[in-house]
Amino acid sequence: MTKRHWEDFESGAVAVYGPRLVTREEIIAFAAEFDPQPMHLDEVAASATLLGGLGASGWHSCCLLMRMITDGFLFDSTSMGSPGIEDVRWIRPLRPGTHIRIRSTIMDKRASNSRPDMGLVKFLFEVVDDADVVLTTLVTTIMFGRRERGAAS
């Protein structure tokens, strides 16, 4: 199999990964370990919060997104990781029983300033629900190996 290299990513390209069902049990288990605030653990307590009912930790949404893009395309790519995250917006709650998809849009790509064997691709990832409503957006740049070494930009 030929892995996707930096050259194979095109600005403007859109792809969708999933669906994945998010259960009440996993929302609570994640929250108990990493984000044990009432709005992520208990329906009654959550109903009195800004979420208006039980919703996943925003970090849980990010982690599910990470897993879905790893399975979706990073495994079959020359990904070298990411230096960080440029923006995350938790727009609407992720409720138990939702089937989420990840919509990926390539915002930009450029050669590395320092490494001729590497290039950078900037992505907008959106977590969308069954009705295609956007729950979370995340902007990040991922580093990929190049098929052919180029002049650093």
Place this chain on the structure above:
Amino acid sequence: MTKRHWEDFESGAVAVYGPRLVTREEIIAFAAEFDPQPMHLDEVAASATLLGGLGASGWHSCCLLMRMITDGFLFDSTSMGSPGIEDVRWIRPLRPGTHIRIRSTIMDKRASNSRPDMGLVKFLFEVVDDADVVLTTLVTTIMFGRRERGAAS
């Protein structure tokens, strides 16, 4: 006990939470669930990556940070959650056996534009290792209940 309200947070204030030991077992367990790339799962495979050896998923660092600030001060506050993350930088790998601390610096605070019962506090959180070297930085704004309703700004 009196919870910390928005009025109790002061720009420039610094606090440190932790330490917490991060084990090889939990690094691999987290990666297997959410970020199963070789650099987070296997020492030999990881040695050939940019991490230069096994290191935690960047998302794992974020989730540990979330848990440590929840235990550290959010539980005893009027936190109403966060609209998102403004910036994350994964600067250096988080290695197995590291005792991490979270250094919190308040960058700014302001009243809510829409809710007189709410205020916003902008934080820089740094994940630091045993030697106080910064591994990860994260900037986010958290919403807190106000002790006294104010005019919206």
